[in-house]
Amino acid sequence: MARLSRRNLLRAGVGAGAVAALAGCGTGARPAGQPPLIPRAGPGETVHLTYWSWLKDLQRVCDVWNAAHPRVQVEAVWSQPGNDGGYQSMFSALAAGGGPDIAQIEMRQIPAFMLVNGLVDLSRYGFDRHADKYDPTLVSQVGFNGGVYGAPQDSGPCAFFHRSDLLDEIGAEPPGTWQEWTDLSAEYRAADRYLECFYVSDTSLFAAIAAQAGAAWFQIDGDRWAVDLTDDATMMVAEHFDRAIERDLVETSLGMFSPGWFAAAADGRIGAITCASWADALIQGTGGTEGLWRVAPMPTWSGTGYGSTQLGGSTAAVLANSAHPQEALDFSVWMTTDPAGIDAMIEHSGIGWTPAPDHIGTRRRQASEFFGGQRYNEEVFVPASRRQNPDWIWSPVVQQVFDNLADNFRRRLTGEITLMEACARTERDTVRMLRDKGLSARSL
């Protein structure tokens, strides 16, 4: 669990004003420090909780809980998706002293909400008793300063989705290493195809692959943030894709799961995608390819790094103005770890990979016809979820970093700079962004 010193937390209190101002409001900064504990509601009292989330049909999941817990009734409110206004609504509501009891917040956004003192430290309400139900790498991503600021709700272990028919045409196997991936890409190019795309405008996959190689872009060093986008691991990944772009081994003009991508995947111009477990539902939208896709483990960096990585992932976080944080935690833990909650989340809301290693979901144990009868969840994603980089954490400026990196990556396409230089530039800008929020930060 990452440590953030008391002094830094106070600084975070100063930074809260900056974030609130960014959110467009002048108020909202509350003094740092521990608010009093709110006890569980009395036995005669019925508690009503609201949960803001952009997952579809979440009310049906809540209904399963509500039927079994008449004293704690949860209402799901369908909010706008996080970066499309959902977070804006939450920041505004927090600034006005309101907001829901529980909110869906992506793992990578947890530190940004901590900066405005928007989250309840769940460890004060007994989260630690439930910690062993969760994948430890996920708990470490929501843990700061000895506290826990959200119950992991889903994640996205990564694997190599590919068209097996195209692979069979050239008699090849899925690549075990990124070196083999390069060789295979060259073979695909000889057949006038691309194996994969490189997504310049969505750099989260690049960050995930760097994490697989062992990078830790954000670190906490005493009372300051340390930023490192130029370590050996990141440079190795950047150089790998620099060469791939140079040799025209990757398609760079398509967005991940954009209409153009689907069209290319449907007619075989693209043969594979390294992506998270939740991509399975999307790939099934590729027209006329039923039974052709398979899932293999992600290629690895020979001799270094980890077996897989994570892309995406969200939490059920208890917001600071909740009148019933204890009950909110009870519900969140049930929803994310109880088999009934998990199965309901998969069936109604299409949730990503479950954070509780003991139950991956009944439906996910079944063979998939679209993927040629493969039981890929147990075969590929269960091992992938255990082969993760435990040192990766997020900072309060993740979205800005991704956008900044995307701006710099675009310059790679015009030949101005390399991906390696782009990473170095973004590292410098990241330090500045953190300082602009009133935090102390340095490059590593």
Added chain:
Amino acid sequence: MSAKDRAGARAADPRQRRANAGSTILVTGILVVVSVYFLVPAYWIVVAATKTTEDLFTTNGFWFAPTTHLTENVTRVLTYDDGIFLRWFANSVLYAGIGGLVATLFAAAGGYALAKYAFRGREAVYGLVLGGVLVPATATALPLFLLFSELGLTNSYWSVLIPSVVSPFGLFLCRIYAAATVPDTVIEAARIDGAGEMRIFATLGLRAMVPAMVTVFLFQLVGIWNNYFLPLIMLADPDLYPLTLGLNNWYAQVERLPEFYELTTGGVLVSTVPLVAAMFVLQRFWRGGFTEGAVKE
């Protein structure tokens, strides 16, 4: 040929005739390009709304797929989640309809008053309101939210309706129009005949200002119909959402559930129908207004 002859008959000077023909071609060309630019997305939506998600990506975007699914898609749009789309639709009609009407009435009354009554500070009031045109609605959404939050009005119909009934641009337009089309002499005559100020405004002022009011109403209607940020900040309950927020929620699902493409494209198609209808119905008044002004001078 005959068109050319007629043009020739009208323009006696051949040089002027050539210049006229040139500028006609140029202007028509620009208008064609502009209308293509605006109509292509509308055409695309019509085509896309007839397709399944699979066809959407595997067939030509500007032509229909072999099988048409328009009825299925629209039926799904209208029935999904117990008809939540109809609720959003009704909300949008309510916000845009009532908001547009009240805003037009306020703008007309304010513009008329500023044009026809001389009082101390008139120009100051006018300048202040005009300054409001320069402040984008997005910039006022958050302060409004904090204000409404104090009043306990957030997450209600009022929180979207009240800010929508204010239109500084409408007031500006109505003042100019009232000054030009409502003659002081007529107002004087009405006063001498014993009509009260309210009656003069209602029977003379409002009638003369109809073309301006139609313009204000259309602007306000389209503005509220397309408004995203204000309802986003104010509303939490999906039952109060206008179409913009609801459709965005659907579109957000495609990241994990691609079948929502069908719902989104179908929903967008249905949601444009009232605006198209409003334009067709109201443009008659609009055109009438311009010619009316032209004849008068």
